[in-house]
Amino acid sequence: MPHNGSKPPDTDQIKELLKKNKRSMQLLLSACAGCTLCAESCFLFMSKGKDPKYMPSYKVLNSLGTLYRKKGKITPEQLEEMKNLLWKNCQLCERCYCPMGIDIPKMLAFARRILRSQGIDGIYDVSLGESDEGSE
Ligand code: SF4
């Protein structure tokens, strides 16, 4: 699907999707202690000079976290930033680990799903695999 980031985001549609997993996702988001222990389990973080923008918690909090915080009211520019975080900065390899039991890949996959609902899809020249089809 072509990238469609210039179209105004459909807030109602985003809100509907956010509602589906609101309880579990907000619980996970609020459980994040910001300890950054998940960082070194991400090979991209390690291979990009430990750039914070590749940290698993950063990617979750600045995509799904922002979507919930703003109740779906986001700008095309914010969606574009999320696209980079969710595809360019993450391959959804599911290898990141949170000692608090937060399922980071599940949250990243859900954020991708929301972006796809807005016609925004992956950056396939740097993303090697997709494993979130049909997941929450
Ligand atoms: S996701 Fe887990 S490991 Fe990463 S910062 Fe949050 S609590 Fe710490």
Ligand code: SF4
């Ligand atoms: S799923 Fe994303 S954040 Fe987690 S280890 Fe893989 S590339 Fe890093």
